[in-house]
Each structure stands twice: as structure tokens, then as C-alpha cells.
Amino acid sequence: MTGSVQLQALLADLNWRVQLISSDIAEEEQLSSNLDEVGAFCSTLTEHLRSRRDNLTRTISMLERQLAAIDPWARAA
Template sequence: MQTTSRYEANALRALISDLRWRIQMLDSDIAEEERKAGNADPGSPTYSMLALALRSRRDNLRASIAMLQGQAERAAELSRAA
């Protein structure tokens, strides 16, 4: 059981790292789209629909990271306890 928990914790950390990288890419894409559109206010009626979609995707990834961090912490605790 210890090996599985350690493997799971490592796999989750790798996934979290990848998702953080993707968030950085989305942040860059959002900034570029806002620059092109000349509008960086998401509350504006003329705000880019693409930027809104990218923001939504980024926020979903952040929520996924929070959930995965909890799982990684539990897996690490199991690994230490075994």
C-alpha cells in the first residue's frame, strides 16, 4: 500500500504542475486577447468572448488544482502512515 500511495502522490503532484503550466499559458492568451480587443474589463459588454471563455477554463483548472492538492495531501499522509 505504501508504494501505491507514494506513486499516487507523485502522480498528482506532476498533474498539478502541468495544470499550473497550462494556467500560465491561459493567462498569456487572455492578456494577448485583451490587448488585441483593447478591452481588459470582463464586466464590459464589449469584452472579448474568447477571453471570457479562456478565463472560465482557467478558473476551472484552478478549482481542479485545489481538489487535486487535497488528494495529494491525503495520499502523502497515507504514505507516511504506512
């Protein structure tokens, strides 16, 4: 059961990080639309953040499947 609790805590942390990154993406998109000269940098940063968010989302999905396999009654974060 301890593994299940640890996995739930990890999932909660990763979901929180995805929310933070999504917020950063929205902020960068707003900044790049307001400042043309910084647009290229913001675009590159936004692409990097999206890639990181997508990787975390895939990791979360994989971990949720593992959690369901080891503890069917556990709730993913």
C-alpha cells in the first residue's frame, strides 16, 4: 500500500507541475503577442514548454495505469 500512496503523491505533484507549465505557456503566448521583437524567443520557449508539458502528461497517464494495476481502489490525483 505504501507504493500506492507514494505513486499518488507523485501523480499529484506532476499534475501540479503540468498546471504551472500550462500557466507559463499562456503567459508567454500573451507576451509574444504584445512584443514583436521578443516573439521569436517566446515562440521557442513556448515550444519547449509545450513539449515538456506533453511529456509530463504522457508520464502521468503511464503512472495512472500502473497505479490502477497495483491498487484498483486508488484514486489518481
